Amino acid sequence: MLEITNLSVNYGAIRALTNISLDVKTGEIVALIGSNGAGKTTTLNTISGIVPVAEGSISFKGRNITKTPPHQIAALGIAHVPEGRRVFPRMSVMENLEMGAFTRNDREGVRASFEEVFQRFPRLEERKNQLAATLSGGEQQMLAMGRALMAKPTLMLMDEPSMGLAPMLVEEIFNIIRAINQSGTTILLVEQNAHMALSIASRAFVLETGNIVLAGAASELAANPEVRRAYLGE
Template sequence: MLLEVNDLHVSYGAIRALKGIFCQVGEGEIVALIGANGAGKTTTLRTISGLIRPQSGTITYKGQPITKMPPHQIVSLGICQVPEGRRVFTRMTVLENLEMGAYTRKDKANVKADIEKVFQRFPRLAERKSQLAGTLSGGEQQMLAMGRALMSRPTVLLMDEPSMGLAPMLVQEIFSIIKEINQAGTTILLVEQNAHMALSIANRAYVLETGEIVLSGPARDLANNPEVQKAYLGE
């Protein structure tokens, strides 16, 4: 397995956010983490990214333990996160944001070519490359956050709530771009409240409830599971 999370425990003071979760992401997969607000989805991603230190448990990437590594080192290894709420650098231009995405790279000569690739994938960003990121629409900021993450040339992309706050038409567009990124060779671990959309593009999925994995399996099976339909798909 490319990425493995094993018996992970995380607490915020007295609150136990993760209670021994296990999950795996294989090379080339889209794996979805679904669950209600406060289930521990974002905490899982932030712990994999090195932004949160777990109390116990291990995270391995390509067989190498990364549990105690600092975030910048984890990015250099090939794991990059698109954070919830986009978090673009609002006072920087679109182009400067993309350059920031390549901050840890040593091959500066190839950065320009990769910026062009991002502009091909997101033509709207190309049109607005000199514009301040804070003046973009929510959908454009989401595209910029994704483009910025791709600038680190990740092997694994951790995506946190990419559809949050977006109009339904834009949600469709963002999800088809996620599929394209995956088909071009990037493995994706996707946290998403829109369980319907997440399960429609994922290979496998895990259902989190109050810090524990309660169900897992092929995404299609979970989409047809009556419990999942009732709790998360509004059916």
């Protein structure tokens, strides 16, 4: 579904990513793990078209999207749940969800998507007229995920969905991610909580200072002594 080949990204004179290659197959959860500043968020922002590519290519379902504008990438079926949630604070829950559906013209389909989102996140329906700024951190994360689902994506990019959440909420968020995947959405997951990420992913890549240093089955990486020492607290 997604193929990144020899991708390099610069921030001015600083190279953030160096010749990285990775792929995501239809139906997978693929985890991208690494320490702060490794380039994980940059990778997702580059796929979404927010950050320009210096070298290399990105293809989605066989189509080259390397220089495609972000709004067109969203319309192709890639939804991005950004780091820090980035909900629209002065808009209501309903208005935030409507923004997620901005690429769609099918009113009946959008109405059905509202129902699906509210079934998955009952708390959002309870708070649908509240301003997003008044929600808790966990509720804002649910809203960011619900907003992405409103686009009916085939690929979701999730950036640090557990950041700042209580352990009980982290468990809930990861159960929801697993359920979204099981309902047919492919997921590329960036997550600081490497243990949780590797527990739900089928494959994973390890990013260090802009380079992919390890790749393989998530279960194999979870058992790798180097990964356990660096990212699993052992």
